[in-house]
Amino acid sequence: MFLSRTLLKRHSVLPGFDLALGFALMYVSLLVLIPLSAAFLKTFTLTWGQFVDAVATPRAIASYRLTFGASFLAALLNAAFGLVVAWVLVRYTFPFKRLVDALVDLPFALPTAVAGIALTAIYSENGWIGQWLPFKVSFTPIGVFVALVFIGLPFIVRTVQPVLEDLNRELEEASATLGASRWQTFRKVILPILMPALITGFALAFARALGEYGSVIFIAGNMPLVSEITPLLIITKLEQYDYAGATAIAVVMLVVSFLLLLVINLLQAWARKRQGSL
Amino acid sequence: MSAVVAAALPAARPGVAPRALRSATGEAPWVRWLLIGIALTFMTLFLFVPLATVFHQAFRKGLQVYLAAISEPDAVSAIKLTLLAAAISVPLNLVFGVAAAWSIAKFDFRGKNVLLTLIDLPFSVSPVIAGLIYVLVFGLQGWFGEWLRDHDLKVIFAVPGIVLATMFVTFPFIARELIPLMQAQGIEQEEAARVLGANGWQIFRRVTLPNVKWALLYGVILCNARAMGEFGAVSVVSGHIRGLTNTMPLHIEIAYNEYQFAAAFAVASLLAGLALVTLAVKFVVEQRVKHEDGNETA
Numbered sequence: 289m290f291l292s293r294t295l296l297k298r299h300s301v302l303p304g305f306d307l308a309l310g311f312a313l314m315y316v317s318l319l320v321l322i323p324l325s326a327a328f329l330k331t332f333t334l335t336w337g338q339f340v341d342a343v344a345t346p347r348a349i350a351s352y353r354l355t356f357g358a359s360f361l362a363a364l365l366n367a368a369f370g371l372v373v374a375w376v377l378v379r380y381t382f383p384f385k386r387l388v389d390a391l392v393d394l395p396f397a398l399p400t401a402v403a404g405i406a407l408t409a410i411y412s413e414n415g416w417i418g419q420w421l422p423f424k425v426s427f428t429p430i431g432v433f434v435a436l437v438f439i440g441l442p443f444i445v446r447t448v449q450p451v452l453e454d455l456n457r458e459l460e461e462a463s464a465t466l467g468a469s470r471w472q473t474f475r476k477v478i479l480p481i482l483m484p485a486l487i488t489g490f491a492l493a494f495a496r497a498l499g500e501y502g503s504v505i506f507i508a509g510n511m512p513l514v515s516e517i518t519p520l521l522i523i524t525k526l527e528q529y530d531y532a533g534a535t536a537i538a539v540v541m542l543v544v545s546f547l548l549l550l551v552i553n554l555l556q557a558w559a560r561k562r563q564g565s566l
Numbered sequence: 567m568s569a570v571v572a573a574a575l576p577a578a579r580p581g582v583a584p585r586a587l588r589s590a591t592g593e594a595p596w597v598r599w600l601l602i603g604i605a606l607t608f609m610t611l612f613l614f615v616p617l618a619t620v621f622h623q624a625f626r627k628g629l630q631v632y633l634a635a636i637s638e639p640d641a642v643s644a645i646k647l648t649l650l651a652a653a654i655s656v657p658l659n660l661v662f663g664v665a666a667a668w669s670i671a672k673f674d675f676r677g678k679n680v681l682l683t684l685i686d687l688p689f690s691v692s693p694v695i696a697g698l699i700y701v702l703v704f705g706l707q708g709w710f711g712e713w714l715r716d717h718d719l720k721v722i723f724a725v726p727g728i729v730l731a732t733m734f735v736t737f738p739f740i741a742r743e744l745i746p747l748m749q750a751q752g753i754e755q756e757e758a759a760r761v762l763g764a765n766g767w768q769i770f771r772r773v774t775l776p777n778v779k780w781a782l783l784y785g786v787i788l789c790n791a792r793a794m795g796e797f798g799a800v801s802v803v804s805g806h807i808r809g810l811t812n813t814m815p816l817h818i819e820i821a822y823n824e825y826q827f828a829a830a831f832a833v834a835s836l837l838a839g840l841a842l843v844t845l846a847v848k849f850v851v852e853q854r855v856k857h858e859d860g861n862e863t864a
Contacts, residue, residue, distance in 0.1 A: 295675040302672055302756050303766035309669035309681075315662045316684050319734055323699035324691075326709060330702050369608040376605040380598055388606070390849045394613050397788065397841035399795025401815040402834040405822050406616035409623060409831075416615060438612050460591045470593055499692025502797035502815070506822065519694035523802060526698065531707055538695045545690040549683065552690075 327542065330535040342536040351518040352540075354429055358517075359497035362436035363444075367490045370444025371482070377445070378452040392446070395439045400502025407435055408507040427509030432517060435503040440493030447489035451482055451559075484559030491555055495548040498541065620838045623831035635821075635832035643809045644817035644833070647725065651800075651813060652793040655733040659789055663740025664782075668770070671748030672756065682745075685738045696734045697802025700727055723805030728813060731799035736792045743785030744778055751777055780858075784851040791844040795837050 291306045331339065342348075376382070377389050395403065411418045411425040411434055418425055425431050455478065463473040501519040509515045516524075518541060525534035593601070625632055635641060666685060670678055688696065702708050704721035714721060721727045755777070759769045775782075797815040804811040806820065814833055821830035 291675075295677060297674045297676060300673055300753075301760050302753060302769070303760075304770075305669055305673050305675075308665040309673075309675070312662060312666040312669055312681065315658075315665075315737070316681070319730070319737060320684060320687055323703050323734075324687075326702040327695070327699050369604070372601055373605040373609060376602050379592075380602055382602050382606075386849075388609065390845050391609070391613055391617075393845055393848065394617060394841065397791050397844040398617070399791075399797060399815050399834075399837045399841070401797040401818050402620060402795070402837050402841075403616060405818065405827075405830055405834060406619045406623075409827075410615055410619050416619065417611060434612075438616065441609075441612060457591055464591060470597075473591075495690045499690070499695070501692065501694050501801075506819075519692045519798065522692075522694050522698060526701065526802065531702065531705075534698060535702065538692075538698050541692055541695060545692070549686065549690045553683070 324542070327535050327538055330532065331539045334532055334536060338532075339536050342533040343540050347512050347516070348518070348521060348537060350513045351516050351521045354432060354515065355498060355518040358429065358432040358436055359494050359500075362433050362440050362497055363490050363494040365437055366440045366444045366493050367486055370441060370489065370493075371448055371486060373441075374445045374448040374452055378449060393442050395442050400439070400500065401506070403438055404435065404503040404506035407431075407438060407503065411507065426507050427515070429508075429515050431507035431509065432504050432515060435507050436497040436500060439500055439503055440497055443493040443496060444486070444489035447485045447492065448482055451485040455481060481562070484555065484562050488552060488555045488559055491548060491552045495545060495552065498544065498548075617838065620831055620834050623827060624835035626831075627828045631828050632832045632835075635826075635829035636836065638829075640808050640812065641817055641829070641833055644812045644814050645836075647728070647812065648794050648814040650725070651729050651732045652790050654729050655736055655793050656786060656790050658733060659737045659793075660740055660786060662737055663742075663744055663785060663789075666741040667744035667748050667778075668774075670745050671751075672753050685741050685745075688735055688738055693731075693735055693796065693798030694802055696799040697731050700730050700734075700803050704730075722803050723807065723811060725811065727803035728800050728811060731803045732793050732796050735796050735799050736789045739789040739792060740782070740785035743781045743788070747778055747781045748774070780851045780854045784848050787844050787847045791840055794840060 291309050295309070296305065334342065373392065377385065377392075408415075408426050408431070410416045411421075411431060413419065413424065413426070415426070423430070425434055459477055459481075460473055463477045464470075468476070499519060501517070501523075504517050505520055508517060508520075510520055518537060522534045522537050522541075525531075525537065592598075636645075666681070669675070670681060701722055703710060704714060704727060705711055706715065706722070708722075710721075721730070755773050756769050759773045764772065794813075795815055796813075797819070800813055801816060801819070804813070804816055806812060806816060808820070812820065814837060818830045818833050818837075821827075821833065
C-alpha cells in the first residue's frame with residue numbers, strides 16, 4: 289500500500305502494483321545497488337592521494353589508453369561496416385539473407401570465452417585468417433581491437449536497422465526529382481536521418497567494449513603496459529589481494545560507464561524526437 | 567508520390583517507368599553487389615569464420631577425442647555447475663522481469679526512469695566489476711566476510727557467489743524483452759478483464775501472458791544463454807577450483823591455457839550450439855510476432 293500511495297501518479301484499477309514494484313525494487317537493491325555501493329564505500333577508505341596513486345600508475349594509464357583507444361576504434365569500424373550491413377539487410381535481397389540477418393546477433397548469444405578462443409585461433413600466425421596477414425594480430429593490441437569489433441557489431445546494426453526500415457522512401461524520391469544524385473541523396477537526406485541511431489549504436493558498442501573481458505584476454509597476450517586491458521588489471525590486482533587498488537580502478541571505470549549511460553539515454557531521447565518529427 | 571512520378575513519365579512502354587523509378591531511389595547493380603560484398607566479407611571475417619572455427623577445432627581430432635573431452639570428470643562437473651547456476655538464476659530473473667515489466671508498463675509512477683536505468687546498468691558495467699563488488703560484500707575482507715566465516719558459510723570461491731554473479735549479469739534480459747512490448751500493448755485489455763471481475767492472477771494468466779508469451783520465451787532463452795556463458799563475473803568470484811567451482815566457460819579457459827585445444831573447443835562447441843539454438847528461437851519468435859501482428863491488422 290505504501291508504494292502505491294506515495295509513488296503512483298494516477299490511480300489504477302489494476303492490481304499488483306505494490307507487490308510487483310516492491311519485489312523489483314528489493315531485487316535491484318540487493319543484487320545491484322548495495323553491492324555497487326560497496327565499491328564506492330571501499331574507495332572512500334583511501335585518501336585522495338592514495339586513490340590517485342592507485343589509478344594513475346603507468347601500468348593503469350597504459351591500460352586505459354589501450355581499453356579506450358581500442359574500444360573507440362572498434363566502435364568506429366563497426367559504425368562504418370554496421371551501417372553497410374544494416375543497409376544491405378534492409379534494402380537488398382540476396383541468397384541466405386534471413387540467415388545472415390539472424391546471425392548478426394551471434395555476439396549477443398555466443399559466450400565471450402568461446403568467441404575469445406575462436407578469434408585467437410583464426411587470427412594467430414598459422415590460423416585461417418592470420419596466415420594471410422602481413423602483421424601479427426593475436427597476442428598484440430590489434431587482437432584487442434579485433435575482439436572488440438566482434439562484440440560490438442550487433443549494437444550498430446540493430447539500432448540502425450529499424451530506423452532504416454521506417455525511413456520514408458518519398459523523401460528519397462523527392463530528392464531524386466529535385467535532381468540529386470544517389471550519393472547526394474544518401475549524404476544529405478538519408479545519413480542525417482540515420483545519424484542519431486548511428487551515434488547511439490556507436491555509444492552502445494563503445495560502452496560494451498570498455499568493460500569487455502572474456503573475448504579479449506585470450507587474444508590480447510596480456511603484456512603489462514602493452515596489451516593489458518583495464519578489466520584484466522582489476523583482476524590482477526585482486527589476485528594480489530590489493531582490494532583497494534582494484535576497487536579504485538573499478539570506480540574509475542564505473543564513473544565512465546555511468547556517464548556513458550547518461551549520454552546514451554540522452555542520445556536515445558534525441559533519436560526518438562528526431563524520428564517522431566519525420 | 568510514386569504514382570505522381572509514374573504518371574509524369576511517358577507511358578508508352580509500361581516496362582520503362584518502373585525502371586526509371588528504380589534507379590531514382592535505388593542503386594546501380596554494381597553498387598548494390600559491392601555493398602552486399604562488403605557486408606558479407608565483414609561478417610565472414612568477424613562472425614562466420616569464428617563460429618565455424620569452433621566446430622572445426624572441436625572435431626578436428628575426431629569424434630572420439632570430442633566425446634572424451636566432454637565426458638571427462640572435470641568437464642562434466644563444469645557442465646553440471648553451469649546448469650545449476652542457470653537453473654537458479656533464470657527463474658529468479660524471470661520473476662523479476664515479470665514484476666518489473668508489470669509495474670513499469672502498466673502503471674505510471676514516480677521514479678520509473680530511475681528503475682529503468684538501474685535495469686540497464688549491468689549492460690554497461692564490466693562483468694569483472696560485477697564480480698568484484700560481490701567480493702567486496704561477501705569476500706573474507708568484505709562486509710559480511712567475518713560473519714560468514716564464523717558461521718562456516720562460503721559465498722566467494724563457492725557456488726553461491728557464482729550464482730549471484732550470474733544473476734547480476736543476466737537480470738535485465740527478460741525485463742528488457744517484456745517492457746517495450748507490454749508498454750506498446752497498453753492496459754485496456756487488463757482493465758476490461760478487471761471490470762469483468764477477474765482477479766490479478768487471472769488477468770495476468772489469461773490476458774497479459776498470452777500477449778507476451780513469445781517475447782517472454784525469447785527473454786528466457788537469451789537470459790539462459792547468457793547465464794550459461796558468463797565468464798568475466800564468474801571468473802572473479804569462482805576461485806577456479808577444478809571439479810568444484812568451474813563453470814563451462816572457466817573450464818574452457820583452463821583447458822585452453824593448458825594447450826588442450828581440442829578439449830577447450832569441444833566444450834566451447836556445446837556453448838556455441840546453445841547460442842545457435844538461441845538465435846533460432848529468436849528467429850521463430852520474430853516470425854510469430856510478425857504473423858500475429860499481421861493477423862490483428864488484417
